[in-house]
């Protein structure tokens with residue numbers, strides 16, 4: 001079997017073997033329910049609480065401020081819906097950015113149908129939200145502002161500290177979907193005045209199907225899942241012990257290795273960008289040049305934007321896994337991306353991003369291999385397109 005070069009770490013990351021090892025006992029002999037009072041149950045409870053402390057340590061929170069949930073999507077739903085259910089009369093406004101993940105945008109739309117007034121903040125050509133635009137839209141009726149830490153399609157990192165400080169001063173709540181940022185860039189809620197923050201284990205070399213919501217002490221949320229009252233009543237259900245242990249271990253590794261990983265990934269990213277730019281004519285980088293996730297490259301090929309899917313498939317044939325935008329929208333892969341349209345791309349150009357996202361296990365050799373084969377594939381598609389026209 002040929003080994004796939006996996007450059008799709010924004011869709012999901014491979015499980016770190018150290019995480020798999022930490023999870024193993026909790027999938028076999030250590031099967032207790034953390035709510036049980038006997039020894040097996042107490043052992044599981046201790047493991048869940050140790051993981052909670054690790055997740056808290058990664059972001060500068062206290063363990064009580066971490067609520068385990070089943071995904072980044074659920075964390076976002078709990079943040080938005082939970083905040084609206086506890087809003088006082090008249091607090092109807094919700095501000096989100098136009099490039100949020102569907103887990104925020106669709107939740108906002110569902111709240112709109114229930115009477116919320118949703119304001120969608122535009123972004124500039126690099127994908128940045130303007131903090132002053134947000135400031136001008138904050139009213140006494142604003143319950144929540146939700147702005148992602150980093151975008152999953154283009155990799156742009158938002159000026160979160162500025163936005164959070166402005167929202168804090170207004171008295172509204174601030175939430176950030178930090179699913180793409182956690183474990184890759186430092187986020188410290190001791191310094192960042194955010195009330196709520198979402199993360200997901202499978203984006204930081206942890207398992208799928210487990211995430212967490214940071215809920216700052218004193219912030220009132222209503223649950224969206226009702227039942228036995230686990231997770232301080234905010235998320236009923238028997239805890240996914242193995243998944244939570246995996247998230248805890250992934251958080252611990254990220255805390256210890258983030259600085260080194262980050263530097264290595266920035267170097268790999270720059271090597272990839274420089275190599276592709278030297279070899280491919282009319283290529284352009286999408287997203288902010290510097291304010292971007294360390295391993296995130298999003299490319300457009302001028303005149304060939306409609307061929308991004310073909311390029312992705314040609315790379316797949318060559319055992320290189322990349323994506324054309326967001327894996328979350330693979331069923332709409334040939335449609336224009338709303339994220340690129342928000343950057344000002346027309347419908348044609350908005351179909352054309354090639355996203356290559358690097359992670360902990362990628363190497364220089366893999367980057368060099370992709371730099372070697374990509375120009376030929378792009379050139380091949382150009383010739384086909386020219387012959388067709």
Ligand code: PLP
Pocket residue numbers: 010011070071072073074101103148150151152177179180200201209211328
């Ligand atoms: N938010 C962002 C920015 C994401 O990139 C993703 C996943 O792609 C999610 C939320 C959803 O996370 P999950 O897959 O854990 O539901």
